Amino acid sequence: MDLHDLTRKLHVKNDSKIVLLVADGLGGMPLNPGEKTELETANTPNLDELARKGVLGLSTPVLPGITPGSGPGHLGLFGYDPLQYQIGRGVLEALGIDFELGPNDVAIRGNFCSLDAAGNITDRRAGRIASDIGARLCEKLDKITVPDVEVFVRPVKEYRLVIVLRGEGLEGNVEDTDPQKTGVPPLDPVARDAGSQRTAEVIAEFLRQAREVLKDDHPANFLTMRGIDKKPHIPSYEEVYGLRAAAIAVYPMYRGLARLVGMDVLDAGSTLEDQCTRLEAVWNDYDFFFVHFKYTDSTGEDGNFAAKVERIEQLDAVVPRIAALKPDVLIVTGDHSTPSKMRSHSWHPVPTLLSANLARTDACTSFGENSCLKGGLGQFQAKHLMLLALAHAQRLEKFGA
Amino acid sequence: MDLHDLTRKLHVKNDSKIVLLVADGLGGMPLNPGEKTELETANTPNLDELARKGVLGLSTPVLPGITPGSGPGHLGLFGYDPLQYQIGRGVLEALGIDFELGPNDVAIRGNFCSLDAAGNITDRRAGRIASDIGARLCEKLDKITVPDVEVFVRPVKEYRLVIVLRGEGLEGNVEDTDPQKTGVPPLDPVARDAGSQRTAEVIAEFLRQAREVLKDDHPANFLTMRGIDKKPHIPSYEEVYGLRAAAIAVYPMYRGLARLVGMDVLDAGSTLEDQCTRLEAVWNDYDFFFVHFKYTDSTGEDGNFAAKVERIEQLDAVVPRIAALKPDVLIVTGDHSTPSKMRSHSWHPVPTLLSANLARTDACTSFGENSCLKGGLGQFQAKHLMLLALAHAQRLEKFGA
Numbered sequence: 001m002d003l004h005d006l007t008r009k010l011h012v013k014n015d016s017k018i019v020l021l022v023a024d025g026l027g028g029m030p031l032n033p034g035e036k037t038e039l040e041t042a043n044t045p046n047l048d049e050l051a052r053k054g055v056l057g058l059s060t061p062v063l064p065g066i067t068p069g070s071g072p073g074h075l076g077l078f079g080y081d082p083l084q085y086q087i088g089r090g091v092l093e094a095l096g097i098d099f100e101l102g103p104n105d106v107a108i109r110g111n112f113c114s115l116d117a118a119g120n121i122t123d124r125r126a127g128r129i130a131s132d133i134g135a136r137l138c139e140k141l142d143k144i145t146v147p148d149v150e151v152f153v154r155p156v157k158e159y160r161l162v163i164v165l166r167g168e169g170l171e172g173n174v175e176d177t178d179p180q181k182t183g184v185p186p187l188d189p190v191a192r193d194a195g196s197q198r199t200a201e202v203i204a205e206f207l208r209q210a211r212e213v214l215k216d217d218h219p220a221n222f223l224t225m226r227g228i229d230k231k232p233h234i235p236s237y238e239e240v241y242g243l244r245a246a247a248i249a250v251y252p253m254y255r256g257l258a259r260l261v262g263m264d265v266l267d268a269g270s271t272l273e274d275q276c277t278r279l280e281a282v283w284n285d286y287d288f289f290f291v292h293f294k295y296t297d298s299t300g301e302d303g304n305f306a307a308k309v310e311r312i313e314q315l316d317a318v319v320p321r322i323a324a325l326k327p328d329v330l331i332v333t334g335d336h337s338t339p340s341k342m343r344s345h346s347w348h349p350v351p352t353l354l355s356a357n358l359a360r361t362d363a364c365t366s367f368g369e370n371s372c373l374k375g376g377l378g379q380f381q382a383k384h385l386m387l388l389a390l391a392h393a394q395r396l397e398k399f400g401a
Numbered sequence: 402m403d404l405h406d407l408t409r410k411l412h413v414k415n416d417s418k419i420v421l422l423v424a425d426g427l428g429g430m431p432l433n434p435g436e437k438t439e440l441e442t443a444n445t446p447n448l449d450e451l452a453r454k455g456v457l458g459l460s461t462p463v464l465p466g467i468t469p470g471s472g473p474g475h476l477g478l479f480g481y482d483p484l485q486y487q488i489g490r491g492v493l494e495a496l497g498i499d500f501e502l503g504p505n506d507v508a509i510r511g512n513f514c515s516l517d518a519a520g521n522i523t524d525r526r527a528g529r530i531a532s533d534i535g536a537r538l539c540e541k542l543d544k545i546t547v548p549d550v551e552v553f554v555r556p557v558k559e560y561r562l563v564i565v566l567r568g569e570g571l572e573g574n575v576e577d578t579d580p581q582k583t584g585v586p587p588l589d590p591v592a593r594d595a596g597s598q599r600t601a602e603v604i605a606e607f608l609r610q611a612r613e614v615l616k617d618d619h620p621a622n623f624l625t626m627r628g629i630d631k632k633p634h635i636p637s638y639e640e641v642y643g644l645r646a647a648a649i650a651v652y653p654m655y656r657g658l659a660r661l662v663g664m665d666v667l668d669a670g671s672t673l674e675d676q677c678t679r680l681e682a683v684w685n686d687y688d689f690f691f692v693h694f695k696y697t698d699s700t701g702e703d704g705n706f707a708a709k710v711e712r713i714e715q716l717d718a719v720v721p722r723i724a725a726l727k728p729d730v731l732i733v734t735g736d737h738s739t740p741s742k743m744r745s746h747s748w749h750p751v752p753t754l755l756s757a758n759l760a761r762t763d764a765c766t767s768f769g770e771n772s773c774l775k776g777g778l779g780q781f782q783a784k785h786l787m788l789l790a791l792a793h794a795q796r797l798e799k800f801g802a
Contacts, residue, residue: 358747360740374775376770377465381782384466391468391748396467400483401490
């Protein structure tokens with residue numbers, strides 16, 4: 001049974017408030033066995049206080065051993081099975097530059113590449129051109145027109161770009177044109193189903209013109225395409241949970257992911273303090289608040305243990321402002337682990353803290369990976385977190401009589 | 402894969418005995434964070450002794466955050482996925498009054514209601530008429546006859562009744578006639594599929610006559626219907642586990658649930674001591690014994706922490722009588738939690754104790770929510786409990802070679 005068939009039937013509305021505070025990549029690991037993790041090293045009196053009053057656990061974002069990207073990581077936290085709802089790379093890149101995708105838009109991740117005189121790829125990243133060059137080339141490509149279709153070309157960073165095709169009757173099921181190797185020409189766009197035939201034709205026409213437009217721009221004299229897809233249809237928070245939800249996130253990708261599930265995406269300023277100010281300002285307007293903090297992930301990806309510790313302490317410092325609003329349920333967690341030792345996302349379960357009046361408290365007195373291992377929530381699948389949030393807010397009726 | 406495809410293939414018969422002692426709503430929570438739960442407060446030397454010799458854990462009845470009714474709670478304990486086997490409210494009400502439903506019976510939960518002169522509902526509960534009035538009206542309705550169909554009308558309590566239609570070719574997929582509001586007439590019965598068309602017609606004819614029969618009985622001058630359904634087909638304990646199973650339960654609903662999975666439902670007397678006496682008497686006749694104790698739930702629903710503690714101690718007192726029979730596997734658990742603090746069923750995981758010669762013991766020395774959190778069974782889905790029971794009774798063969 002689909003989780004949301006259940007929540008659609010069981011959810012009720014009340015005046016409760018739920019805050020989901022996501023510290024991106026929160027989970028970590030010790031630099032050496034027997035030492036403390038980043039979260040355990042950080043001085044977090046406010047989170048520890050919440051841990052004493054609440055209940056802890058560890059969430060598995062997708063499956064044991066599976067390292068999630070930001071998309072699956074957040075969809076899981078939002079209560080959507082990340083194996084069921086998969087987001088194409090083109091869509092994710094579009095979200096990441098705050099491009100507002102419509103339901104008929106096909107989004108494509110592009111890479112500028114270098115072609116030799118024979119038309120074979122010599123460099124799949126066009127010599128990693130600078131971002132300003134990439135941006136200038138995107139402006140040129142953005143002028144391409146295809147009959148009956150709106151074409152948007154937007155730079156991402158360096159050799160990376162996003163192409164969006166907007167028009168009636170375009171499906172997104174088209175093969176990559178990136179051959180994933182050099183010495184061969186880019187592939188032609190091939191539709192995988194009849195509904196995507198027209199999309200493949202539009203792409204072929206776009207690429208025909210692009211070859212002309214870029215012919216003098218070596219090393220970026222062409223582009224390849226990957227992750228061609230439309231955004232998935234994801235039922236909204238309002239529909240499946242009956243929640244008026246707001247996202248208070250600074251980074252575009254997380255704003256975009258929140259938009260995918262129907263959250264209102266609010267101006268968030270640029271710091272955690274700005275985000276708290278926004279949270280306070282809109283407290284009466286919503287039932288559910290997703291607050292996203294990026295820097296626990298980015299410091300982890302930098303491999304900077306001390307900086308990640310510092311960012312966690314920064315997070316801890318705003319907890320009293322959030323707690324002062326007296327949410328019925330306050331959850332602090334991450335979308336995945338990003339151990340500084342690994343300099344990357346990882347599969348390790350994610351520390352999770354749920355503070356609520358109806359939490360069955362456990363013996364945990366601090367927030368950390370080892371403490372969470374003894375927590376009352378046990379180890380659970382991230383996609384079930386929203387069920388727990390709703391339950392503790394008394395927003396779910398009894399199942400069956 | 403269906404769990405029972407597995408057990409059908411793997412189960413073997415032997416002379417072992419399994420006792421499943423269900424304390425309804427066993428799980429609880431502290432009145433204040435940091436205090437003890439009902440189970441932790443109770444003085445339970447016998448359960449603690451079992452805990453030392455056995456292995457503990459916490460079961461999730463349906464999914465994290467999902468609060469089960471008694472039906473799903475018990476089906477889970479019996480090893481049937483409560484999301485797969487859903488029981489209509491009419492069926493559950495019929496079980497609750499010990500009405501023995503046949504495979505062709507359509508069961509309906511009825512509510513007496515008040516209609517005004519225009520035929521609109523003015524009170525959906527008919528002024529909460531006394532039970533004896535409800536019973537008298539049911540006697541009148543029970544005389545209604547519909548061609549080719551047997552009609553049974555039985556009182557439940559106050560304004561609540563059960564209607565059972567018995568006849569060939571009746572499916573149970575008919576919409577409620579209760580409009581869930583006043584100021585409008587009851588809805589007509591509408592079939593949701595072709596097979597239920599005749600059922601809808603029978604119901605319409607019954608309601609036509611009922612309106613006439615009850616016309617002078619204001620405030621109970623009509624009735625609405627909900628939860629129209631047949632009992633689900635559930636494969637029996639004998640078939641899926643190879644167990645001759647007996648239910649020793651006092652309350653009708655639990656007797657009915659046991660009957661649904663093919664247990665023999667035995668006379669149980671009215672007290673735990675009576676139930677133990679019955680257990681002793683039939684010990685040689687069955688492989689599996691479901692013993693149900695209601696009052697841990699009802700005291701929880703009353704919000705009476707001290708009374709729930711007392712009921713748990715009462716349960717503890719009969720443990721030596723059960724243990725003296727030397728069951729190969731003795732499980733003590735609940736079908737869900739009912740914290741006195743909440744005065745209701747809840748989603749919190751349920752303390753579970755499994756005592757068996759082959760249990761891999763853990764460090765737990767007492768039976769309580771926090772102790773169970775450290776137990777060797779971990780947190781597990783209730784529907785897997787029967788697999789553990791069978792395994793510890795050496796009734797499951799190896800899977801694969």
